[in-house]
Amino acid sequence: MQIAIIAAGCFWGVQEVYLRKFIPAAAILKTSVGYTGGITADPTYKEVCTNTTNHAEALKIEFDEKLTSYDKIIEFFFAMHDPTTSNQQGNDIGTQYRSAIFTTNPEQATIAKRVMNEVQAKHYPNKKIVTQILPAGKWWDAEDYHQLYLEKNPDGYRCSSHFLRWNVFE
Template sequence: MKKLICNLFLVLFSTVSVFASAPKSPKTLKPVSRLDTATLATGCFWCTEAKFKQLKGVEKVVSGFTGGHVAHPSYRQVCTGTTGHAEACNIIYDPKKISFDELLKAFFVAHDPTQLNRQGNDVGTQYRSAIFYHNPEQKQKAEYYIKKLNAEKAYKQNIVTEVKPFTVFYKAEDYHQDYFSRNGDVPYCKYVIQPELEKFKKVFKDKLKN
């Protein structure tokens, strides 16, 4: 079963320096558009989608595949672990309501970033932990937090999250979209996603949509 190390991050959030001292965006940057995109991989995309959809400021979450070498892969192809793709989500968000920093906080709570090419019983490179950055600022922040969390030994082991440039994102088949909300009674949803989602919601209770 996939585990969420919630207790570590309850402590982490009380350590203001970790996230409060993040590098500031240069004032010379152009104003951001109303919506922005973060592309994150935390294992099974059903679980990733279910969690990030709960956050205020997140307009849409799309499940799909990225980071590999096969064009327009199917879910079955990705499941073989031979396409190089990770199960990931495009998280469309309003930066005036939720920042990329806050999404990274959620990212590091949503899964165990010290597990290499797996999350719990989901094993394979397609389940790797990864941040696919869309601009230099996202890259800088991702690398900053990983370095900081490792330095403060937030985990017993070092973070293995990949930080890679975003290239192309392939949307997964329609039946993968909104999977948890449409299939809550399926055993995987009931016994794996639901418990993790409840833990996630407790950590971010002040950031949840009504």
């Protein structure tokens, strides 16, 4: 089992896209939404939304590296959101909605940078990717009502920028 931590806008939609669209689905062992990358301890959703904590709404993915690779998790990340917008995805604006990869070791950082460069050249030759690649810091799970939010609330808010822009699994 390996862990990937990503931020790509509202964490509800990021979680939903990984759980519904990632292939093979069995590779995703567990997901949780939460906060990371900020300056305050044990933040709440209300605090994160003030744009004063510097935390990102993020998704922690536990995955089976026998069924998929960190490379594929990261390529999927770039395909499922717009990595060229700073602190924004769709109508969601603020530092908590930034595009970021929080790496847990130097190998993940190397892979994330390589995949980002490949995606930049192939899919965004005329727009700069602004995704931050940072060492993972402390993780705080979001409040329970945020976990699997769109599964529990099928008519809940969905960010317009959370969709696959290309087929990662060809």
